[in-house]
Amino acid sequence: xxxxxxxxxxxxxxxxxxxxxxxxxxxxxxxxxxxxxxxxxxxxxxxxxxxxxxxxxxxxxxxxxxxxxxxxxxxxxxxxxxxxxxxxxxxxxxxxxxxxxxxxxxxxxxxxxxxxxxxxxxxxxxxxxxxxxxxxxxxxxxxxxxxxxxxxxxx
Numbered sequence: 001x002x003x004x005x006x007x008x009x010x011x012x013x014x015x016x017x018x019x020x021x022x023x024x025x026x027x028x029x030x031x032x033x034x035x036x037x038x039x040x041x042x043x044x045x046x047x048x049x050x051x052x053x054x055x056x057x058x059x060x061x062x063x064x065x066x067x068x069x070x071x072x073x074x075x076x077x078x079x080x081x082x083x084x085x086x087x088x089x090x091x092x093x094x095x096x097x098x099x100x101x102x103x104x105x106x107x108x109x110x111x112x113x114x115x116x117x118x119x120x121x122x123x124x125x126x127x128x129x130x131x132x133x134x135x136x137x138x139x140x141x142x143x144x145x146x147x148x149x150x151x152x153x154x155x
Contacts (some may be wrong), residue, residue, distance in 0.1 A: 003051065003052055003055035003059075059127075064147050066139065069096070070096060073090075074155070075146050081123075085118065086154070116154055
């Protein structure tokens with residue numbers, strides 16, 4: 001498996017898509033029940049293949065990922081050629097994961113306790129794996145509002 005298996009909840013959400021996936025392999029509902037009982041290793045493999053297909057579709061479309069921790073914000077814009085990063089680091093004890101800490105940042109962007117960095121990084125041979133690693137490390141797929149806001153602010 002290239003990425004990660006979908007959760008039970010994700011499989012439930014994608015129930016119709018999974019049925020279509022099985023149908024493309026000419027596996028009927030009855031056959032699927034038989035496979036789950038008599039060939040669990042084949043069932044596991046089918047779940048993994050479907051999970052990878054879903055992840056591949058999602059990763060092909062993702063443009064922005066955010067990772068917010070108590071002292072830092074990492075905002076990624078995932079272009080065709082590279083990843084752009086806007087990093088924000090606090091040098092004080094404010095916590096960016098709280099409303100109070102985030103509001104402090106908004107009101108004190110030019111404070112000496114706020115440090116901005118920008119970087120670009122080319123993808124490795126596997127662009128989607130690079131994107132998936134950001135998600136595995138706690139990144140969240142977004143529409144890019146924060147990236148766009150800070151990009152306009154500092155550029």
